[in-house]
Amino acid sequence: MKRPWKGQVEKPPEDNVPRHDPNNPLCPGSTRANGEVNPEYDSTFLFENDFPALQPDAPDPGSDHHPLFQSKAARGVCKVMCFHPWSDITLPLMQPEEIRKVIDKWAELIEELGPTYPWVQIFENKGAMMGCSNPHPHCQVWASSFLPNEPALAERCQREYLQKHGEPMLLQYARMEAQAQERLVLENEHWLVVVPYWATWPFQTLLLPRRHVLRLPDLTSQERDSLASIMKRLLTKYDNLFEVSFPYSMGWHGAPTGSHLKEDMSHWQLHAHYYPPLLRSASVRKFMVGYEMLAQEQRDLTPEQAAERLRGLSEEHYKITAK
Amino acid sequence: MKRPWKGQVEKPPEDNVPRHDPNNPLCPGSTRANGEVNPEYDSTFLFENDFPALQPDAPDPGSDHHPLFQSKAARGVCKVMCFHPWSDITLPLMQPEEIRKVIDKWAELIEELGPTYPWVQIFENKGAMMGCSNPHPHCQVWASSFLPNEPALAERCQREYLQKHGEPMLLQYARMEAQAQERLVLENEHWLVVVPYWATWPFQTLLLPRRHVLRLPDLTSQERDSLASIMKRLLTKYDNLFEVSFPYSMGWHGAPTGSHLKEDMSHWQLHAHYYPPLLRSASVRKFMVGYEMLAQEQRDLTPEQAAERLRGLSEEHYKITAK
Ligand SMILES: O=P(O)(O)O[C@H]1O[C@H](CO)[C@@H](O)[C@H](O)[C@H]1O
Ligand SMILES: O=P(O)(O)O[C@H]1O[C@H](CO)[C@@H](O)[C@H](O)[C@H]1O
Numbered sequence: 001m002k003r004p005w006k007g008q009v010e011k012p013p014e015d016n017v018p019r020h021d022p023n024n025p026l027c028p029g030s031t032r033a034n035g036e037v038n039p040e041y042d043s044t045f046l047f048e049n050d051f052p053a054l055q056p057d058a059p060d061p062g063s064d065h066h067p068l069f070q071s072k073a074a075r076g077v078c079k080v081m082c083f084h085p086w087s088d089i090t091l092p093l094m095q096p097e098e099i100r101k102v103i104d105k106w107a108e109l110i111e112e113l114g115p116t117y118p119w120v121q122i123f124e125n126k127g128a129m130m131g132c133s134n135p136h137p138h139c140q141v142w143a144s145s146f147l148p149n150e151p152a153l154a155e156r157c158q159r160e161y162l163q164k165h166g167e168p169m170l171l172q173y174a175r176m177e178a179q180a181q182e183r184l185v186l187e188n189e190h191w192l193v194v195v196p197y198w199a200t201w202p203f204q205t206l207l208l209p210r211r212h213v214l215r216l217p218d219l220t221s222q223e224r225d226s227l228a229s230i231m232k233r234l235l236t237k238y239d240n241l242f243e244v245s246f247p248y249s250m251g252w253h254g255a256p257t258g259s260h261l262k263e264d265m266s267h268w269q270l271h272a273h274y275y276p277p278l279l280r281s282a283s284v285r286k287f288m289v290g291y292e293m294l295a296q297e298q299r300d301l302t303p304e305q306a307a308e309r310l311r312g313l314s315e316e317h318y319k320i321t322a323k
Numbered sequence: 324m325k326r327p328w329k330g331q332v333e334k335p336p337e338d339n340v341p342r343h344d345p346n347n348p349l350c351p352g353s354t355r356a357n358g359e360v361n362p363e364y365d366s367t368f369l370f371e372n373d374f375p376a377l378q379p380d381a382p383d384p385g386s387d388h389h390p391l392f393q394s395k396a397a398r399g400v401c402k403v404m405c406f407h408p409w410s411d412i413t414l415p416l417m418q419p420e421e422i423r424k425v426i427d428k429w430a431e432l433i434e435e436l437g438p439t440y441p442w443v444q445i446f447e448n449k450g451a452m453m454g455c456s457n458p459h460p461h462c463q464v465w466a467s468s469f470l471p472n473e474p475a476l477a478e479r480c481q482r483e484y485l486q487k488h489g490e491p492m493l494l495q496y497a498r499m500e501a502q503a504q505e506r507l508v509l510e511n512e513h514w515l516v517v518v519p520y521w522a523t524w525p526f527q528t529l530l531l532p533r534r535h536v537l538r539l540p541d542l543t544s545q546e547r548d549s550l551a552s553i554m555k556r557l558l559t560k561y562d563n564l565f566e567v568s569f570p571y572s573m574g575w576h577g578a579p580t581g582s583h584l585k586e587d588m589s590h591w592q593l594h595a596h597y598y599p600p601l602l603r604s605a606s607v608r609k610f611m612v613g614y615e616m617l618a619q620e621q622r623d624l625t626p627e628q629a630a631e632r633l634r635g636l637s638e639e640h641y642k643i644t645a646k
Contacts, residue, residue: 007456053614053621067488068496069520123613131610133330140613148619165390173391197392251617275616287454290446290463291376293598294574296471298376 010283013127013245017088017135025050026136028085043098044105045082052078054142076117076144081105083137090126090137090245092235092317099228102139106252107216107224109141114215114257117143119151122216127247129277129285147256154253155268162267170269174208183303185310186233190226193234195307200297202279202286203241203306205234207272214268215254237313238276248276333606336450336568340411340458348373349459351408366421367428368405375401377465399440399467404428406460413449413460413568415558415640422551425462429575430539430547432464437538437580440466442474445539450570452600452608470579477576478591485590493592497531506626508633509556513549516557518630523620525602525609526564526629528557530595537591538577560636561599571599 025032028040033050054076061071083102084094091099106122113120124139125132147155161169177183177194185205186193196206207230213219219227238246255268279286279300286300314321348355351363356373377399384394406425407417414422429445436443447462448455470478484492500506500517508528509516519529530553536542542550561569578591602609602623609623637644 007454008451066499068492068499119618121614121618123617125610125613128331131330131612142614142618144618150616150618169391176389176391249613249616251613253617273617287448289454290448290572290574291444291465293473293572294446294576294596295442295444295465295467295473 007287008285010129010285012282013129013247014135015245019086019088021087024087024134024136026080026082026134026138027087040085041082042085043101044084046105046109047080049078049080049140054078054144072146074144074146076142077113078143079109079141081109081139081141083139087136090235090239092232092239093319094137094232096225096228096232099231100224103216103219103224103227107219110216110254110257113141113143114261116258117145118256118258118260119144119147120257121148121151121251123249123251125249127245129247130249132247151253151256155256158267158269168212168267168269170208170271171212174210174269178210183307185237185307186230188226188230190223191230193230195303195310197303199303199306200288200292200299201275201277202299202301203238203276203310204303205274205310207231207234207274209270212266213254213270214265215257215270216252218270233315234274236315236317237310238274240313240318241309242278242282243318244278244282246276247278248274250274330610331608333452333608335605336452336570337458338568342409342411344410347410347457347459349403349405349457349461350410363408364405365408366424367407369428369432370403372401372403372463377401377467395469397467397469399465400436401466402432402464404432404462404464406462410459413558413562415555415562416642417460417555419548419551419555422554423547426539426542426547426550430542433539433577433580436464436466437540437584439581440468441579441581441583442467442470443580444471444474444574446572446574448572450568452570453572455570474576474579478579481590481592491535491590491592493531493594494535497533497592501533506630508560508630509553511549511553513546514553516553518626518633520626522626522629523611523615523622524598524600525622525624526561526599526633527626528597528633530554530557530597532593535589536577536593537588538580538593539575541593556638557597559638559640560633561597563636563641564632565601565605566641567601567605569599570601571597573597 020027022030024030028038030038032038038045054074056075056077058073058075060073064070083091084098109122110120120141120143122139122141158169174192178187178192183194183197184192185195190210192208192210193205195204209223250272252272254270255265277285288297291298343350345353347353351361353361355361361368377397379398379400381396381398383396406414407421432445433443443464443466445462445464481492497515501510501515506517506520507515508518513533515531515533516528518527532546573595575595577593578588600608611620614621
């Protein structure tokens with residue numbers, strides 16, 4: 001952390017995004033790439049991604065019998081969900097009731113796509129630094145005919161842990177972190193936010209329910225309100241860290257769906273990961289490059305230091321304080 | 324690949340780096356952060372990283388007996404190696420004899436640090452886009468008291484493959500790719516470059532010897548000359564792809580060292596990985612973000628398409644052609 005930085009400096013995110021831009025395909029009333037016109041929506045708005053990475057009818061690549069050359073068809077659907085009709089708002093500046101609507105829609109998406117697909121990945125790429133190509137607040141949903149690598153690993157580790165230790169791994173983990181406090185960022189009646197013990201991104205966090213919950217639709221109404229509240233508090237702290245709309249990629253991991261809906265998946269615990277790239281300031285990011293790609297991810301500050309920084313930040317958004 | 328790009332656009336790399344800058348700590352004759360003065364070197368130059376991520380005397384973190392909270396001391400050394408006295412040159416523009424000196428130094432480093440450390444990671448972060456903070460041509464060497472995650476995985480997979488199939492995995496793989504041709508980018512008497520079947524980065528390549536070789540020091544003089552030649556050809560093609568000094572992270576994986584030097588490591592095959600971030604142009608990169616971090620890496624073009632693009636490019640550097 002002591003080395004001088006003469007490397008790449010990021011441009012700050014645009015701070016003058018117009019509230020409504022008729023040429024932005026994510027805005028109410030805009031025409032999208034496929035010619036469809038968006039409704040004049042006033043809350044969330046869901047549509048099929050016009051440039052989907054997964055398609056329901058992807059061709060079978062055919063089979064090669066050699067063990068080194070194996071491939072399979074990857075089928076699925078990709079959707080986009082706008083969080084709000086305004087382009088110049090972000091989750092931490094939305095009202096808890098508005099965030100609650102996003103959460104309800106996430107749960108609905110798992111219910112709608114879960115029966116068909118074993119994995120429904122809800123994720124948000126926020127900020128140009130995280131490859132986001134549109135400032136309008138939105139997330140994506142990619143549902144696939146297969147269990148992708150990361151959830152497959154989470155499935156195996158959680159299954160083994162329950163077998164070996166008699167308690168779901170992340171339930172035990174949450175309890176221990178709530179006790180230890182040192183990596184805790186936020187808590188309320190139903191949820192915890194920690195900088196996980198194994199964090200690799202500088203200000204990475206893990207959002208966990210206290211109760212054993214398998215999937216988003218299982219959350220009670222109270223737990224959803226409480227989730228909206230803790231999300232707003234976390235994202236406000238994130239924005240306050242460098243007084244910038246904080247970039248990150250985030251997403252939900254819950255028990256696999258499809259045929260797994262009928263299986264005992266009690267080794268799973270619902271959680272969300274937040275992976276922010278920023279390190280020292282609004283313009284110096286953490287590069288996961290040579291050593292990280294070829295050998296092992298390495299941290300520039302400890303999770304305890306990161307948690308302490310985040311704990312110390314105000315829960316009032318700097319843009320509101322400034323007014 | 325069809326979606327319009329309105330996201331982050333990268334600045335082109337600086338094209339007017341001065342050949343010599345007395346304030347650049349990597350130049351001959353400069354004073355470094357620790358007060359040492361670099362010699363007036365005229366070939367490669369090796370020194371200890373003034374801001375090392377690994378240190379030989381890192382304290383022991385102490386032990387926690389809970390399975391979820393395990394940590395160990397990570398000890399090691401970090402070195403930097405300049406490739407050339409000039410700041411305005413890069414490997415593809417260097418003479419084969421100059422590249423050969425870099426290769427010899429790499430081999431020496433494995434011989435020097437190998438007996439003490441089980442893993443010696445040689446890697447180059449090239450370009451600001453890959454977190455490189457100094458344009459002077461250089462690479463890094465981080466030797467560690469432990470086998471990092473990626474090599475540990477490579478160790479396990481190659482060991483299992485040899486046991487099961489009776490031939491080192493990457494030796495068999497190289498033979499099959501040389502036959503199939505469709506992912507082949509370059510070949511000579513001793514080496515192959517392919518876009519690997521499992522490539523995730525758009526123009527990722529794998530550099531492999533044809534012969535069974537465990538580590539860099541095992542390369543014959545002829546094989547080293549031949550390596551210098553194929554590196555120059557590959558990196559020239561990379562630069563020619565978008566007519567820009569092509570950013571990447573690259574590094575070597577050979578059989579682990581330390582106590583493994585005395586063991587049978589014949590399941591290993593030496594290889595180098597090249598991971599370039601560029602996708603469609605000199606300024607549009609591939610973002611490994613939401614879906615990739617949370618679910619699975621996904622390709623924007625097939626390895627066969629990438630190999631075909633690279634095969635079609637000239638082996639004369641665009642800067643030389645322009646003269
Ligand atoms: O050591 P450097 O060049 O200062 O730093 C660069 O390479 C390191 C090893 O891949 C990374 O951890 C840093 O994020 C990156 O900026
Ligand atoms: O789908 P988008 O927002 O166009 O694209 C973004 O997210 C995708 C999923 O993480 C990535 O594959 C792309 O590299 C990134 O630019």
